[in-house]
Each structure stands twice: as structure tokens, then as C-alpha cells.
Amino acid sequence: MAKALADRPGGLSHATVAQFVTEAMNLDVAQFAENPNARYSAKEDAERALRQVVEFRLHVDLQRGWRVTMPNLEQVGLLKVEYASLDEIAGDGELWGQPHPKISLHEAHQNAKALALLRGVESDARADLIKILLDEMRRVLAIDVDCLRETGFEANKRDAGQNLIEEWRFSDFEQVPPIGMVFGRTGKAGGACKDLNMSGRGAFGRYLRSSSGLGTTLDLSGTQTVIRQLLAVLREAGVLAEVAMDDAGNPGCRLKASAVRWWRGDGVHGADDPLRRRLDPEANVRVNPFFRDLYSGVGVSLASMMAKEHTAQVPPKERELQKTPSAPGVCRCCSAHPRWNSGSTSPRSTRWVCATCRRRRPTTRSVPDGPGAADSRRW
Numbered sequence: 602m603a604k605a606l607a608d609r610p611g612g613l614s615h616a617t618v619a620q621f622v623t624e625a626m627n628l629d630v631a632q633f634a635e636n637p638n639a640r641y642s643a644k645e646d647a648e649r650a651l652r653q654v655v656e657f658r659l660h661v662d663l664q665r666g667w668r669v670t671m672p673n674l675e676q677v678g679l680l681k682v683e684y685a686s687l688d689e690i691a692g693d694g695e696l697w698g699q700p701h702p703k704i705s706l707h708e709a710h711q712n713a714k715a716l717a718l719l720r721g722v723e724s725d726a727r728a729d730l731i732k733i734l735l736d737e738m739r740r741v742l743a744i745d746v747d748c749l750r751e752t753g754f755e756a757n758k759r760d761a762g763q764n765l766i767e768e769w770r771f772s773d774f775e776q777v778p779p780i781g782m783v784f785g786r787t788g789k790a791g792g793a794c795k796d797l798n799m800s801g802r803g804a805f806g807r808y809l810r811s812s813s814g815l816g817t818t819l820d821l822s823g824t825q826t827v828i829r830q831l832l833a834v835l836r837e838a839g840v841l842a843e844v845a846m847d848d849a850g851n852p853g854c855r856l857k858a859s860a861v862r863w864w865r866g867d868g869v870h871g872a873d874d875p876l877r878r879r880l881d882p883e884a885n886v887r888v889n890p891f892f893r894d895l896y897s898g899v900g901v902s903l904a905s906m907m908a909k910e911h912t913a914q915v916p917p918k919e920r921e922l923q924k925t926p927s928a929p930g931v932c933r934c935c936s937a938h939p940r941w942n943s944g945s946t947s948p949r950s951t952r953w954v955c956a957t958c959r960r961r962r963p964t965t966r967s968v969p970d971g972p973g974a975a976d977s978r979r980w
Contacts, residue, residue, distance in 0.1 A: 603679045603897045606865035613863040619656035650764040653757040657748045665740035675872035677893040681864040690838045691728035701833035715823025718815045738856045743781035745842040746858035782853040785829040801825045804876040
């Protein structure tokens with residue numbers, strides 16, 4: 602992703618992001634296809650399956666938090682996520698001039714001052730509020746995209762199983778992550794954990810009532826109306842998709858993937874989260890330089906390397922099978938990445954195993970005989 606963004610300063614859209622990221626990986630067919638000699642339609646099927654896997658991984662990476670022990674691209678400042686036509690929507694007086702038809706007349710009359718505050722702010726400030734709202738939706742994976750739906754994920758999983766090697770397939774136990782849905786309502790007991798209920802008491806509601814939002818004069822009822830107005834206008838503008846309706850008539854929304862734009866970051870400041878920031882508003886989010894340099898530089902050369910579970914987690918018989926090459930004398934990546942990992946050892950010598958094809962070779966170093974030999978072998 603970092604390389605694809607660097608090669609295209611105009612940014613990437615939902616329609617192009619998987620294709621360009623796959624091209625930036627620069628993989629040979631033998632490094633991802635089940636049939637290393639695939640041609641014609643078989644090659645096209647393998648390339649399509651690879652793009653589908655990459656697209657799924659890219660969207661899952663948009664959620665909040667670290668990936669086990671590694672930050673995502675936003676946190677190291679290499680990715681900026683924007684939204685299509687955001688400035689135009691924020692500056693359209695016709696959209697914000699009147700309460701949206703989804704807002705009842707009674708609610709609009711009761712909270713007229715709150716709607717006037719939203720209507721009266723500068724378009725730049727309104728754009729900032731919209732971006733914070735959409736970022737919050739995106740980071741709980743409230744995204745309307747086929748690869749995150751159950752049916753789309755299962756179809757991609759079948760395609761990958763048919764056309765890709767094990768390293769690129771979805772594991773048998775992998776499930777589609779919980780996909781969020783956003784409601785402009787107060788949460789209640791028994792609700793789905795994946796749903797994001799935006800109310801006046803939530804993080805976004807408190808931000809609206811702060812000096813950085815619409816001001817401290819906003820009350821709880823007015824805050825709820827402002828949130829409902831924002832969601833309704835964004836649905837009308839085509840940024841959000843209405844995918845469900847609760848018993849009270851509150852629509853459940855997701856961010857349309859077609860509205861997301863991927864831009865290259867400067868690598869200096871990480872992604873901001875004003876709803877949870879406890880720092881000086883003028884302070885910038887620190888970037889971890891190790892991961893930034895890893896993603897932007899070294900990571901490009903690691904495309905054909907494979908990561909596996911620790912050997913202590915694998916039964917002994919299966920571990921021995923993994924260390925036996927399925928095709929002796931054939932290695933897909935050793936010429937490009939001559940990296941060897943410590944493998945099984947015999948009592949007399951140390952062996953090293955290729956990280957990709959599991960071909961073994963002994964080293965010239967031997968364990969000495971005599972007193973203390975057992976201790977030497979143990980260490």
C-alpha cells in the first residue's frame with residue numbers, strides 16, 4: 602500500500618486500490634498461484650483471487666487499533682483517508698438550510714437552536730465535524746463493501762482456495778470480522794456490540810458540546826438532533842448507505858466504500874483521533890520511526906516471505922512434515938531472499954531450514970564432543 606500510494610500522488614479510490622496495491626507487490630505468478638504455470642483464464646482467475654484477498658486485508662486494516670504488535674499505516678503517518686466531495690457537501694447551503702425530512706417537525710421545533718448552530722458554522726468547521734463522524738464509522742468497520750459482507754467473504758474465500766497457494770488463502774477458521782452499523786440513538790441493554798449508537802452522551806456527542814465542536818451551549822437533546830441531521834444529510838448526499846431500520850424507525854447506516862479516498866501521508870504525523878485525544882489540541886500524534894521505515898522501505902522487499910506460527914504450537918509429526926520439501930530442489934524465493942531460519946537439529950550438527958520451501962542444509966559448525974557437550978548442544 603505504501604508503495605502504491607507513493608507511485609500515485611493523485612490518491613486511490615475504492616475502484617482502483619486493490620489493483621494498484623497488487624501491482625505494487627510485483628509478485629510472479631508462481632509466488633501466489635496454485636498452478637505456478639497458469640496461463641490465460643487460469644492466470645486471470647488467480648490474479649482476481651489475489652486482488653480480492655488484498656482488498657479484504659486493506660479494508661480490515663482501516664479499523665482502530667494495532668495489528669497484534671504492529672501499527673497500521675495511518676498510525677505511522679503513511680496513509681491519509683479522505684472522503685469524496687466532503688468540502689462540497691459541507692458548503693452546500695441547500696442541504697443544511699432546513700431540517701431534514703427525516704427529522705420530525707416536533708423535534709425540529711424543539712431543537713431549532715441546535716440546528717441553527719449547525720447551519721451557522723463555517724463550512725470548514727462543518728467539514729471537520731463530518732470527517733470526525735466518518736472516521737469514527739470507518740474505525741468500527743461500519744463500511745458498506747462486498748468483501749466485508751458474509752456472502753462476499755465466503756465467495757472470496759472459495760476463490761482463494763481454488764486459485765491461490767496456502768500462504769495467500771484464508772485459513773479454515775478465519776471469519777469475517779464484526780461489521781458495525783451506526784444509529785443516531787441512545788444505546789440500550791441487549792443491543793449488538795458491533796452497533797455504534799451515537800447519542801448526546803457518547804464520544805461524538807461530547808465533542809459536539811465542547812468548545813472544539815458547536816459550543817458548550819448545546820444540550821443533550823439538541824446534540825441528538827444534530828447527530829440525526831448529520832446522518833440524514835450524509836445519506837441524502839450519497840456518502841452513507843441505509844442498510845437497516847430498528848423498531849423505533851431509526852435507520853442504521855454504513856459508510857459507502859466508494860466515498861473513501863486513500864492518500865499518501867507525510868510520515869511525520871500519525872492519524873489524529875480528537876474524540877479520545879488527551880493531549881494539547883496543537884500537539885501532533887507521534888510516529889514510530891521503526892515501523893514507518895519498515896513499511897515504506899524494507900517492507901517492499903518482503904512480499905514473497907512467509908510467516909508461520911511458532912514451532913512450539915505445532916505437533917511434532919506435523920512439524921516434521923513442514924520441514925520436508927514437497928518438491929525437492931524447487932524454491933520459489935530463495936534466489937531473491939536467501940534467508941534461512943533455524944530448523945531441526947541433529948545430535949551432531951545444526952541444520953537450517955529455508956523459510957519458504959523448507960529445504961534443509963547443514964552448517965559447517967559441529968557440536969563438540971567430550972565433557973560439557975550436552976550443555977553445548979542445549980544452548
